[in-house]
Amino acid sequence: MIIVLKKSATDKEIEHITEKIKSLGLAVHLSKGQERTLIGAIGDESLLSGTSLEALPGVDKVMPILKPYKMVSREFKSEPTVIEVGGSSIGSSQVQVIAGPCSVETEKQMLECARLVKAGGASFLRGGAFKPRTSPYAFQGLGEEGLKFLAHAREETGLPVVTELMDPRDTELICEYADIIQIGTRNMQNFRLLTEVGKVRKPVLLKRGLSATIKEFLMSAEYIASQGNTDIILCERGIRTFETSTRNTLDLTAVPVLKQETHLPVFIDPSHAAGRWDYVAPLSKASVAIGADGLIIEVHNDPENALCDGAQSLKPKCFDVLITELKPIAEAIGRGI
Ligand code: PEP
Numbered sequence: 001m002i003i004v005l006k007k008s009a010t011d012k013e014i015e016h017i018t019e020k021i022k023s024l025g026l027a028v029h030l031s032k033g034q035e036r037t038l039i040g041a042i043g044d045e046s047l048l049s050g051t052s053l054e055a056l057p058g059v060d061k062v063m064p065i066l067k068p069y070k071m072v073s074r075e076f077k078s079e080p081t082v083i084e085v086g087g088s089s090i091g092s093s094q095v096q097v098i099a100g101p102c103s104v105e106t107e108k109q110m111l112e113c114a115r116l117v118k119a120g121g122a123s124f125l126r127g128g129a130f131k132p133r134t135s136p137y138a139f140q141g142l143g144e145e146g147l148k149f150l151a152h153a154r155e156e157t158g159l160p161v162v163t164e165l166m167d168p169r170d171t172e173l174i175c176e177y178a179d180i181i182q183i184g185t186r187n188m189q190n191f192r193l194l195t196e197v198g199k200v201r202k203p204v205l206l207k208r209g210l211s212a213t214i215k216e217f218l219m220s221a222e223y224i225a226s227q228g229n230t231d232i233i234l235c236e237r238g239i240r241t242f243e244t245s246t247r248n249t250l251d252l253t254a255v256p257v258l259k260q261e262t263h264l265p266v267f268i269d270p271s272h273a274a275g276r277w278d279y280v281a282p283l284s285k286a287s288v289a290i291g292a293d294g295l296i297i298e299v300h301n302d303p304e305n306a307l308c309d310g311a312q313s314l315k316p317k318c319f320d321v322l323i324t325e326l327k328p329i330a331e332a333i334g335r336g337i
């Protein structure tokens with residue numbers, strides 16, 4: 001429910017309305033705009049039946065949020081969410097690029113990749129220390145040692161770090177090292193995990209589930225937001241279809257649909273969508289052209305010997321060329337990269 005206040009509403013009246021909503025068992029989200037103040041009553045709206053909020057002093061009108069996702073919906077907040085991380089604005093007119101290897105393998109590899117992607121124009125460094133692998137016999141990641149290598153690479157380059165959290169028990173550990181917490185595709189509907197990251201004060205990059213609808217995707221974002229953390233970046237990374245010529249099918253339409261439905265920034269991961277390095281550049285160009293707020297791209301200093309996802313990883317030289325080629329596309333739609 002959105003409660004629109006009168007322009008003349010006093011602090012005392014706002015406090016009274018807030019207390020009333022809380023006493024009915026709903027959470028309150030206050031948004032003070034230049035023109036109007038809005039109060040979001042978040043939770044089970046049936047608890048409000050029998051109470052006439054319109055009658056409270058200071059209230060102009062009460063509007064139900066019709067979508068099942070409330071806090072992340074455009075109905076709730078019309079202006080786009082901009083997330084500030086390490087001097088970069090995510091969701092602004094600047095298209096942001098996260099780049100780096102699929103997995104942290106060695107300290108040397110991580111430092112080299114970090115320097116190379118920074119030189120190529122990335123503003124964030126990626127690297128998984130906890131890897132969700134299909135096979136239990138495949139490389140599972142270095143764990144905390146990998147997080148230390150990421151922290152060292154950040155120290156050397158100044159690039160903020162994006163890394164995946166797979167298990168609620170590792171939340172504190174990941175928070176010590178990560179600037180942005182990645183929730184992977186396979187965990188998009190791990191509701192305990194979503195609830196945990198909803199309680200922390202770090203931005204979350206939420207990847208779309210392998211076969212999740214946009215509504216399900218947004219409901220997962222709502223899980224995070226409902227706990228208080230609204231710094232959420234949505235990431236389309238390809239969905240599973242009948243097509244087998246690529247690893248997944250990149251759903252580019254997700255960008256305009258999400259832009260309409262939510263105020264959250266939307267990224268594209270062309271690497272996991274394609275599964276092949278040679279499709280990464282065209283998919284990246286299309287992503288920028290269609291209005292994605294950022295890209296997360298796998299780049300490896302030695303893809304042939306990568307422990308994970310080498311086939312879809314760009315060599316640093318290709319990454320440099322790609323960023324150069326993306327610039328005029330971003331400019332054509334009034335953005336920078
Ligand atoms: C990754 O980013 O390396 C990854 C495992 O991605 P996804 O969860 O999209 O498969």
Ligand code: MN
Nearest residue numbers: 102298308309
């Ligand atoms: Mn990967």
